[in-house]
Amino acid sequence: MRTIDVHAHVFPPALVAAARAGDAPDGIRTERVDGAEWVVHRQGYRYPLSASFHDVEARLADMDALGIDLAVLSPAPPLFLYWSDEGVDAARAVNDAVAGMVAQAPERFAGLATLPMSDPGAAVAELRRCATLGLRGAQIGPHVEGTPLDDAALRPVLAAAQELRLPLTIHPYYVGSTPGLDDYYLTNLQGNPWQTALCASRLIFSGTLDALPELDLVLVHGGGHLPYQIGRLDHGRRVRPETQGCREQPSAYLRRFHYDTLTHSSAATGWLIDLVGADRVMYGTDMPFDMGGGPLEVAHPDIAHRNAERLYALKEEPDE
Numbered sequence: 001m002r003t004i005d006v007h008a009h010v011f012p013p014a015l016v017a018a019a020r021a022g023d024a025p026d027g028i029r030t031e032r033v034d035g036a037e038w039v040v041h042r043q044g045y046r047y048p049l050s051a052s053f054h055d056v057e058a059r060l061a062d063m064d065a066l067g068i069d070l071a072v073l074s075p076a077p078p079l080f081l082y083w084s085d086e087g088v089d090a091a092r093a094v095n096d097a098v099a100g101m102v103a104q105a106p107e108r109f110a111g112l113a114t115l116p117m118s119d120p121g122a123a124v125a126e127l128r129r130c131a132t133l134g135l136r137g138a139q140i141g142p143h144v145e146g147t148p149l150d151d152a153a154l155r156p157v158l159a160a161a162q163e164l165r166l167p168l169t170i171h172p173y174y175v176g177s178t179p180g181l182d183d184y185y186l187t188n189l190q191g192n193p194w195q196t197a198l199c200a201s202r203l204i205f206s207g208t209l210d211a212l213p214e215l216d217l218v219l220v221h222g223g224g225h226l227p228y229q230i231g232r233l234d235h236g237r238r239v240r241p242e243t244q245g246c247r248e249q250p251s252a253y254l255r256r257f258h259y260d261t262l263t264h265s266s267a268a269t270g271w272l273i274d275l276v277g278a279d280r281v282m283y284g285t286d287m288p289f290d291m292g293g294g295p296l297e298v299a300h301p302d303i304a305h306r307n308a309e310r311l312y313a314l315k316e317e318p319d320e
Contacts, residue, residue, distance in 0.1 A: 001299075001304050001319055002304060002305040002319070003067055003283055003298060004068070004072065004282070004283060004304070004309070004314070005063070005066075005070070005072065005284060005287070006169075006218065006282045006308050007169075007260045007285060007286050008071035008072060008073055008284075008286075008287055009074055009075065009076045009077070009288070010053055010059075010074070010075060010076065011049065011054050011076050011079070012054060012097030012098055012100070013054045013100075014093065014096075014100070015079070015097060016030070016049065016053075016054045019039065025086040026041070026081050026090070027041075027042040028040070028041055030049060036048055039076075039078075041175045043175040044175070044176050045078060047290075048290075050288045053076070053288055056101060056104045056105055059288075060105060060108060066285070066287075068285070069108070070107075070110065070305075070308075070314070071109055072109075072112060072136065073110070073111050074098075074111075074139040074169060075098060075112075075114045075139065076289075077139070077171050077172065077173035078173060079094055080114060080117070081116075082141065082144050082145050083145050083175075087118055087119065088116040088119055091113075091114050091116040091122075091126055094114050095113045095129075095130050095133065098112070098113070098135065099111055099130075099133045099134065110136045110312055111133075111134070111135045112135060112138055112139045113126065113137070113138040113139070114139060114140075115127055115138050115157065117140055117144040117154065118145065120153055120156050120157050121156070123157045124160045127164065127166065128160065131166060136166070136167070136313065137161075137166045138161065138169070139170075139171050140157075140168055140169070140170060141170070141171065141172070142170050142172055142195045142196055142200075143199065148198075149170070149202070150202045150203050155211075158208070158212055161215060167216035167217065167312065168216070168218070169217075169218040170199055170200070170217060170218065172192035172193075172196055172221075172224075173195075174187055174191065188291060193221050193225045195224070196220065196225070196226065197223070197225035200224075201233060203217075205233075205237075205243055205245050205246055205250070206246070207245045207246050207247070210247050215256075216258065216311060217256065217258065218258045218259070218260070218311075219257045219260075220286070221262050221286075222259055222263035222269060222272050223259045227271075227275055230250060230251045231251070233250035234251050254276050254280075255276055255280055257280065258280050258282060258311060259281050260281070260282055260283070260284025261281060261282070261284055261298070261303065262284045262285065262292070269281075273303070278300050278302045280307070281303050281307065282307045282311070283298050283303055283308075301319050305317070
């Protein structure tokens, strides 16, 4: 069965070259640690620069090893650069580089853009430009340096995505310290799924999803904490006056989102599928980060490839 990976990150070759030369945006650089190359952000976040991040042949070999036929490539989230004055120019450079990687293996790759969300007007313009590059959507953070996605200032970006029929993948991000979560890697282990749940909850309660009924949104990491706590949100709407900004109970909006399979638990992924329906779940690995998941047996063709083909307007292939 064909398998499409919708949660697959890259650190494009042009940015790797700039980081090695000391010319990358926001001071991103690389350094050698025990013979291995690492990406280092000036705020402190660092991660190994595996060849699969930027080398097309290495990436295709890793995909082949996992049985992945096509990957929807998105920039590594630390490249959002919402905090940087270089955000607009950096987004253009990243997106051109992602499009360049896709062009090297168009039968195996599709691409998602990053947007300079700290400048909503520029983000709309970049989304429109990326549509002409053939990118299939965009990946954005669940907030923009503390400004939530439901904020009125960011509505034009969401509206443009709806107009262009380009899905937005919501992906948590951080590059520095997070008070209370720095120990035990909790910034990622608990902070990332919490960011996703908070963002989705705000989009529901604020009425944003009511105002943009055709907007397609993808929640990574199996939707974070949202699916497991949806009953609590429903109860809150029944008893709290602050939660009356949406037309329906929160659980009615679960199918407004798409989800990946990356829960690191086959039982949890199975429960998610039962909750939201197989037509709202897509295969995702988060490769090549160390928090990515390995091979997952996907028996349902909708999850393996059909949902991704439909959402990203990819070439459809029949099941064997």
